[in-house]
Amino acid sequence: MTAIHSERLREAGLPDLRPVLDGQGHPLLFATVSGAHLYGFPSSDSDVDLRGAHLLPLSGIIGLREGEETQTRMWDRDGLELDLVTHDLLKFARLMIRRNGYVLEQLLSPLVVHTSGVHSALVDLSPGLITRHHAHHYRGFANTQWALYQKTGELKPLLYTFRVLLTGIYLMRTGTIEAHLPTLLDQVRAPSYVAGLIHDKALAEHSLAMDVDPKRLRTDVEALHTALDAAQEASRLPGEPTVYDALHDLVVRTRVAA
Template sequence: MCKHNGYVLEQVFSPLVAHGADFLVQLRPLAQKCVTKHCYNHYRGFLHTQRKLFEKETEKRAKTLLYAYRVALTGVHLLETGEVQTHLPTLNERFRLTFIPELIARKANAEFGTLSAVDVAFHTRQLDEWETRLNAAYEASALPTEPPAEELDRFLIELRLPIA
């Protein structure tokens, strides 16, 4: 969590918990302090990776495109609000991208899961705009730049002491 890793934060704040709910109750308040401005680097890099995967596909899939949007919207939302939210329909309640529900429906239907050339051009422009918005959110973000490393260290020591 000290390395500005959005993936780790997404796991900590996931509503899907198979085991360790009591531990997460203790960890989440501290993890919230680890939501930093530099999480941007994770989401920017992840978005670039998703876009490259989309570009390489011979048949452009709605699933890959949705993942790129999920990453972009999660990053912008995190930088603007300090909240880790990865659920695309929930994110879209805020951002109101009219095409997201259609893409979700396409993904669910294998027959219509691919995109036309017109769709690809449109979504390439959209992702360019979201990348610009991600950059702007980083520049404007009031989030702290560093997580509380010493506080995390104390938390781990206290967690391990009863075991020792």
């Protein structure tokens, strides 16, 4: 991990997380911080979501004993709750092909805990994986979070609703993934009160949205959906990934070399 990666973790209020990765069952290709810390609205009691990719041995792919495509681990370290999920490179690559903005956000997270040459190669290929159909991912994610907010009244799903809609709009307009909500507020027109919601969320993970007019919220969320639809319609992004063969070759080379 480079000095700039360490600095970005410190700026996000995170400690050196490399020791927590010790003892993983399979070699890690990368691990980054996702979740509220990446999105720019962590609370003092937020857990740390670590996401990444590992590499199964060839025997775990072609033999009778199937390897773990996905590894999940949750634990507490010195009062810090940690949640680590990694996928085998092949599964991660397949998710990348399926217009899954979530895995691209993990791959491109600036909060890097562990990296490798394969990680760098995946990052280099990522622009060729982005299509205008990624708008569907963000539209669906927003609908899910909006329904959860209406059920619970919590700030977290409300902020997720705004975050994913703004990420989708920005992606359709620029071809660039930006998951950090405070940064998005400077790039895409959004309701002025969202910054205040971020401040309120910082006080507690499960705080409620107390001073927001429900009618205005609905109107503003619908307006952002309309903006996402328009951005997708006007987008110059391709309809299909353009680096399928290159990604296939990278997966094969990496597996054979291991």
